[in-house]
Amino acid sequence: MNTAASTVRRQGLASFVARVIVSRVIVSRGIVSRGIVARVIVARVIVALMTLPLGLGACGSSGPYANRGDGDVGRPALPSVTSVDADVLPIRSHFEIQGADLTGASAVSIGGVDQSAITVLSDTSVRVDRLAGGTPVGAQPLTVTTPQGTSVPIQVEVIALAIHPPILAHGAAPRLMQMGLTGGFANVSAAMAGTQLGVAGVQPDQFDVTLIPDAVPTDMQDLLVVSDGRTFAPLPVRVIHMLLNEFDCDQAGSDTGEFVEISTGVPGLQLEGYVLVLFNGSDDQSYAAYDLGTTDNDHTNPDGLFIVGNATLVPAPKLGNSWGASSLQNGADAVALYQGSSAAFPNDTPITDLRLIDAVVYDVKDSSDAGLLAPLFGVGPEAVQVNEGADGSSSTDSVIRTTAARLDGRAWGIGIPTPWLPNKPKP
Numbered sequence: 068m069n070t071a072a073s074t075v076r077r078q079g080l081a082s083f084v085a086r087v088i089v090s091r092v093i094v095s096r097g098i099v100s101r102g103i104v105a106r107v108i109v110a111r112v113i114v115a116l117m118t119l120p121l122g123l124g125a126c127g128s129s130g131p132y133a134n135r136g137d138g139d140v141g142r143p144a145l146p147s148v149t150s151v152d153a154d155v156l157p158i159r160s161h162f163e164i165q166g167a168d169l170t171g172a173s174a175v176s177i178g179g180v181d182q183s184a185i186t187v188l189s190d191t192s193v194r195v196d197r198l199a200g201g202t203p204v205g206a207q208p209l210t211v212t213t214p215q216g217t218s219v220p221i222q223v224e225v226i227a228l229a230i231h232p233p234i235l236a237h238g239a240a241p242r243l244m245q246m247g248l249t250g251g252f253a254n255v256s257a258a259m260a261g262t263q264l265g266v267a268g269v270q271p272d273q274f275d276v277t278l279i280p281d282a283v284p285t286d287m288q289d290l291l292v293v294s295d296g297r298t299f300a301p302l303p304v305r306v307i308h309m310l311l312n313e314f315d316c317d318q319a320g321s322d323t324g325e326f327v328e329i330s331t332g333v334p335g336l337q338l339e340g341y342v343l344v345l346f347n348g349s350d351d352q353s354y355a356a357y358d359l360g361t362t363d364n365d366h367t368n369p370d371g372l373f374i375v376g377n378a379t380l381v382p383a384p385k386l387g388n389s390w391g392a393s394s395l396q397n398g399a400d401a402v403a404l405y406q407g408s409s410a411a412f413p414n415d416t417p418i419t420d421l422r423l424i425d426a427v428v429y430d431v432k433d434s435s436d437a438g439l440l441a442p443l444f445g446v447g448p449e450a451v452q453v454n455e456g457a458d459g460s461s462s463t464d465s466v467i468r469t470t471a472a473r474l475d476g477r478a479w480g481i482g483i484p485t486p487w488l489p490n491k492p493k494p
């Protein structure tokens with residue numbers, strides 16, 4: 068036997084002898100009968116003989132076979148839960164449960180709903196990777212189950228926190244709405260990827276984030292909310308850099324190859340909550356608006372691209388996002404991408420930068436239109452109008468994005484039309 072095991076065995080024997088002495092003192096003072104003590108001693112001798120050859124186990128202070136007291140020597144310990152690492156648990160959020168004897172945890176139940184996405188981190192910690200959608204809101208019991216049994220429940224607070232739009236483009240100002248939050252929102256702060264977000268319009272059941280700045284990295288990011296000192300568990304949301312990527316307003320004869328291409332960098336996205344608006348340079352008011360991602364059929368393609376354009380394009384635009392021949396005016400006009408819906412842009416809506424995500428002002432050999440440029444780009448160096456005929460062939464050329472700069476008229480050049488495909492500069 069190695070030294071450690073030998074030491075453990077000596078400690079076990081010493082503990083046993085000490086307990087026998089204590090028992091005899093108890094008997095000598097008439098606290099319990101000699102018969103009871105004899106039975107206890109015999110039982111402990113049996114336990115000692117069963118456990119001592121293993122060297123360990125009976126004397127450990129933690130783990131599934133912890134010594135939880137004289138009567139529990141060698142018996143597997145039930146899991147126990149003490150806390151979670153957030154005050155409020157939004158549906159779809161992730162968080163950790165702290166407790167003891169959690170090794171081998173096979174299930175977490177919250178409000179009676181089994182949480183299928185869990186990870187056992189240690190004997191004292193289990194992570195819920197995604198709070199299940201069907202979990203009821205309000206104060207709910209939480210238990211952890213291991214092969215040894217189920218913990219005594221603790222109470223946690225579950226809320227449903229909706230974000231609109233559900234996908235956060237740089238430049239968007241989403242609204243967060245909650246259901247089931249005790250006391251409602253108050254004194255709210257919000258952060259993402261180390262960036263503190265502006266907050267406005269705080270009401271008990273909703274508040275607005277004023278802007279998702281371009282500095283927030285794209286991809287899945289944890290939204291962290293604190294309301295009245297209560298910390299919400301991190302809620303993953305998708306951040307994208309959504310841009311107008313290419314457009315083609317002019318073709319030979321009747322224009323039947325018109326399109327506006329939007330890039331997101333992510334395949335399979337439904338761009339719910341965003342709208343493409345066409346503005347007429349003659350009066351600087353809207354003449355059409357197209358909701359993006361309004362049906363299940365509307366998703367970005369494998370290149371992360373989305374098209375609004377002539378119904379005859381191949382591949383065709385998605386349902387509801389197509390138009391007839393000669394519908395995209397040839398300039399000077401503008402195309403702009405907003406957070407919102409077409410309901411906010413009935414025909415002849417004045418041009419605006421409210422909830423503006425990206426825009427381009429263009430022409431085919433027309434003079435610049437300050438009435439379009441200034442509201443969209445201001446009067447700085449970004450206020451540049453692009454000419455589809457700059458290379459002399461507007462009927463066969465398109466205008467393509469050449470840098471990732473959002474809301475910058477200098478980010479465009481002449482290309483070969485590539486609807487639904489990565490852009491191709493003109494050689």
Ligand SMILES: [Ca+2]
Nearest residue numbers: 316322395396
């Ligand atoms: Ca046209």
Ligand SMILES: [Ca+2]
Nearest residue numbers: 317461462464
């Ligand atoms: Ca063209």
Ligand SMILES: [Ca+2]
Nearest residue numbers: 485488489490
């Ligand atoms: Ca393209």
